[in-house]
Amino acid sequence: MVTNRTFTMLKPDSVEKGHIGSILEKITASGFRIVAMKITQMTKADAEAFYEIHKERPFFGELVEYMTRGPIVAAILEKENAVEDFRTLVGATNPEEAAEGTIRKLYAASIGENAVHGSDSNDNAAIECAFHFSGREQF
Ligand code: IDP
Ligand code: MG
Numbered sequence: 001m002v003t004n005r006t007f008t009m010l011k012p013d014s015v016e017k018g019h020i021g022s023i024l025e026k027i028t029a030s031g032f033r034i035v036a037m038k039i040t041q042m043t044k045a046d047a048e049a050f051y052e053i054h055k056e057r058p059f060f061g062e063l064v065e066y067m068t069r070g071p072i073v074a075a076i077l078e079k080e081n082a083v084e085d086f087r088t089l090v091g092a093t094n095p096e097e098a099a100e101g102t103i104r105k106l107y108a109a110s111i112g113e114n115a116v117h118g119s120d121s122n123d124n125a126a127i128e129c130a131f132h133f134s135g136r137e138q139f
Contacts, residue, residue, distance in 0.1 A: 007076055014107060014115045015039075015073065024073075026089070026103060036074075038075075048064055
């Protein structure tokens, strides 16, 4: 199992606001290597499957609506301790609680529209990378 990779999405709000370049710059400046990347748009079925773990939560419908409303940038990032280090760079789910300098502190509007996704474990990173990328799209 690959343990030095994590999966990220720049969510629709980041794309809409023109933050792709700034966020990717912050990611690469923080030592992550981009080993796969594309602009794509999730279908309702994609988003429901990707966020299945949250399907009983009250915000699930809102989350699926948000994540499917426009294109995202999906990417795989490589770095030693990638999953944990990327979660630190991303910051807390609620941007009001996110540490200074984190991506969500800088770019997220709210707990729902929070700019980026980062895998929460090595197992989920592997599942999420495979959800969006074939082997031939990963370098
Ligand atoms: P995470 O993205 O920090 O891991 P999770 O708890 O896994 O946070 O939630 C997944 C996504 O669901 C969040 O990134 C956010 O977009 C959305 N979300 C989480 N909590 C809420 C909420 O209370 N209201 C609306 N949307 C939420
Ligand atoms: Mg999560």
